Amino acid sequence: MAYSDKVLDHYENPRNVGVLDKDDPNVGTGMVGAPACGDVMRLQIKVNDDGIIEDAKFKTYGCGSAIASSSLVTEMVKGKTLEEVGEIRNKHIADELALPPVKIHCSVLAEDAIAAAIADIKAKRTEKDSSEAVAS
Amino acid sequence: MSSLNIPIYMDYSATTPVDERVAAKMAECLTKQGHFGNPASRSHPFGWHADELVEQARDNVATLLGANSKEIVWTSGATESDNLAIKGAARFNVKKGKHIVTLKTEHKAVLDTCRQLEREGFEVTYLDPMENGLLDMDAFKAALRDDTTVVSIMHVNNEIGVIQDIAAIGQITRERGIIFHVDAAQSPGKVAIDVNAMNVDLMSLCAHKVYGPKGIGALYVRRKPRIRLEAQIHGGGHERGMRSGTLATHQIVGMGEAFRIAHEEMDEENVRMGALRDRLWNGVSDMEEIYLNGDLEQRIPGNLNVSFNFVEGESLIMSMKDIAVSSGSACTSASLEPSYVLRAIGRNDELAHSSIRFTIGRFTTEEEIDFTIAKTREAVEKLRDLSPLWDMHKEGIDLDTVEWASH
Numbered sequence: 395m396a397y398s399d400k401v402l403d404h405y406e407n408p409r410n411v412g413v414l415d416k417d418d419p420n421v422g423t424g425m426v427g428a429p430a431c432g433d434v435m436r437l438q439i440k441v442n443d444d445g446i447i448e449d450a451k452f453k454t455y456g457c458g459s460a461i462a463s464s465s466l467v468t469e470m471v472k473g474k475t476l477e478e479v480g481e482i483r484n485k486h487i488a489d490e491l492a493l494p495p496v497k498i499h500c501s502v503l504a505e506d507a508i509a510a511a512i513a514d515i516k517a518k519r520t521e522k523d524s525s526e527a528v529a530s
Numbered sequence: 531m532s533s534l535n536i537p538i539y540m541d542y543s544a545t546t547p548v549d550e551r552v553a554a555k556m557a558e559c560l561t562k563q564g565h566f567g568n569p570a571s572r573s574h575p576f577g578w579h580a581d582e583l584v585e586q587a588r589d590n591v592a593t594l595l596g597a598n599s600k601e602i603v604w605t606s607g608a609t610e611s612d613n614l615a616i617k618g619a620a621r622f623n624v625k626k627g628k629h630i631v632t633l634k635t636e637h638k639a640v641l642d643t644c645r646q647l648e649r650e651g652f653e654v655t656y657l658d659p660m661e662n663g664l665l666d667m668d669a670f671k672a673a674l675r676d677d678t679t680v681v682s683i684m685h686v687n688n689e690i691g692v693i694q695d696i697a698a699i700g701q702i703t704r705e706r707g708i709i710f711h712v713d714a715a716q717s718p719g720k721v722a723i724d725v726n727a728m729n730v731d732l733m734s735l736c737a738h739k740v741y742g743p744k745g746i747g748a749l750y751v752r753r754k755p756r757i758r759l760e761a762q763i764h765g766g767g768h769e770r771g772m773r774s775g776t777l778a779t780h781q782i783v784g785m786g787e788a789f790r791i792a793h794e795e796m797d798e799e800n801v802r803m804g805a806l807r808d809r810l811w812n813g814v815s816d817m818e819e820i821y822l823n824g825d826l827e828q829r830i831p832g833n834l835n836v837s838f839n840f841v842e843g844e845s846l847i848m849s850m851k852d853i854a855v856s857s858g859s860a861c862t863s864a865s866l867e868p869s870y871v872l873r874a875i876g877r878n879d880e881l882a883h884s885s886i887r888f889t890i891g892r893f894t895t896e897e898e899i900d901f902t903i904a905k906t907r908e909a910v911e912k913l914r915d916l917s918p919l920w921d922m923h924k925e926g927i928d929l930d931t932v933e934w935a936s937h
Contacts, residue, residue: 397848405848411916428934429919430879432842432868436918453918457844461916510935 397458398492404462409469412451414438419518424510427503433460437507439471439479441515447471447479452507459497463487463504476512538898540855542739542832542891543688543716548784549741549892555787556743559583559780569777570768580779587786591748594793595733596724600753603769604782607747608715609639610762611734612682614749614773615711616643618759619680619732620652623709627677628652631670633684633694634874635659639734640682640713662825663692663875671702680709685723685733686716689871689887690824691833693721700729709757715739715747719792720800720830725750731757737781741892742788746781749773799892804831806890806899813903817910819923821881823872834888837872837881840920841913846886849909853902856887880919880929 397405414421420440427434433456440449450468454461466487471479484501487493493501539547548556558564559580569584571577585599592599605611620630632644634656644654655673660666665683674681681703686693696712703710711732717723719740725733736747751757751772765774811834814820819839838846843857857869868882877885888902914920919929 405845408916413921425918426935429883429929430934432844432879432883434918434934453916453921455840455917455919456842458848460842461845506935 400466400491401459401462401493404465404491405458408452408461408465410449410451410465410472411453413453414440414449414451419522420515422511422513422515422518424507424512424514426506426510427456427460429455432456433500433503435460435464435503435507437464437467437504437511439511439515441476445475445477447474447476456503457497457500459491459493459500460503462491463493463500464507466490467504467508471508476515479508480512482508533895534897534901536852538853538901540853540888540890540894540898540902542894543691543887543889544856545738545744546741546891547893548743549788549791551791552742552784552787556780556784559783565779567779569779570766580777583786584777584779584782587782587789590786590790590793591735592750594718594723594789595735595750596726597750598753601725601750603749603751603772604777605747605749605773606745607738608637608713608734608736609747610773611736611747611749612637612639612711612713613643614759614762615732615734616640616680616682617647617762618772619709619711619757620647621760622758623679627675627679629675629678630654630680630682631657631673631678632682633657633659633665635663635687635689635871636682636684637688637713637715640684644682659875661876662828663687663690663823663871664825664828665694665699667695667698667702670699674702674706674708678706678708680711682711682713684713684716686714686721686830687824687871688716689869690835690875691716691830691889692824693717693828693830695828696730697728703731704729716830718789719796720803720832722796725752732759737785737788740785740788740792743781743784746778746785748785800831803890803894806894806896807831807834809896810834810888810890810899810903813899814906817907821877823875823877823885832890834890835885836888837877837885838910839881839884840917840923841884841910843884843886845913846884846909849912850886850905853905857885 416423423438425436435454438451439447442448450471452464452468454464484505487501487504565579567576567580569581588599588602591602709731712730713734715736731752733750738744763774768774821837823835847857868879872882
């Protein structure tokens, strides 16, 4: 299969590979996919008090396009607010990487990973707010 | 490392380069100065010469099988041979019964042919192999019925390289009067073949896995007891009516020469292949969480099929771009499905997804093997560093207990 230059670039030099502390209240973790399907993505975002994503890390088990999609997403989300990031659609990722039709599911998975990470941080913050409310 | 030609070819089970000696013979059959005649032309020396060469090639193929040259029918390759053998024998014997027995790890040329016969009203039993890839003889015997007319079991598996006990199967089918077809696309030059000792009735062959050209194959069709087939391609009545079409002299001569060389050099070549394969396996087998697919003993010397757990096969191939290998098999590498052969021997989806087939051959060198070891280790380490599954494994999490988000 022929890969686009952008996929190859992200694959050869993946950006922001790594792990953030999943127990940190400012870190949202999204893990999507399944080993049996051939791809699992873990995307983590670190969000400051202004709701801006300061850092993002990923690890992915999957094909080159899945790795490239998650690497690209970490670049796309940094410096953006949760609301802005929530607007990212798989089409943006697929277009940017020029993914062939059989690899579109990789970009869908990356969109799911963003949504899962946002949901995680929002859940953490709601929990924190409610426990603070109880305390005061 | 100066003599290394990158990328390194480690996919000899997909196809092989044509041996120079074979190419030279083929080139003599094409131009005006050469033997370009139609072997079916009986009225002039152009035809007679071409016919002589075709018959010499037929002898060479028959010799490797321990067969008579009259039992060799030229086809376009093993896929056509499989079709002719299974459809031809099943349809010819339809009055005796409509039951066929085969194995789940057969090549698609056999499985899809059987599927087609199912659509025509035949009944097919697809047997599960054992975990080592070999046929379970008890299950096999139990599957045979009074209306079983054809059994089709491959000699050497294309993905995992395991060798089935053809002689043991042949003894049973002969006793029961069932036609025994063997897809032997992968075995000439790698495993000794004797169609009489093995009681094989039909055997599919091709040239391009044996350093011959693509586009030519043969079907061995037993004469005593005589096996009759319904032709699949009709025309000028070539090949005793079993396969019409003008014989491709240069292709046939190529296959004949390739089989002659394979027969002559097999013993020596296999010793060399085995040593190279063991060198490759010894170079990677100490890595954590790797699994050899298929039996190590009952296996051709040139094949190594390994699953690297927690790494996905396609990305592994991508990061091993200096080495030409395949994941699953070349026929299925365009799809996203894990290898059906590995699933059939009981590997889970993850391990089936993370498999690499290394197949070495006549032109593989020690230097290439060492380079492959280094590249493979580097690629697996890189991808495991990227893999969330590897992290989880290292944390002691059993992945089977995780509830995965479906997609």
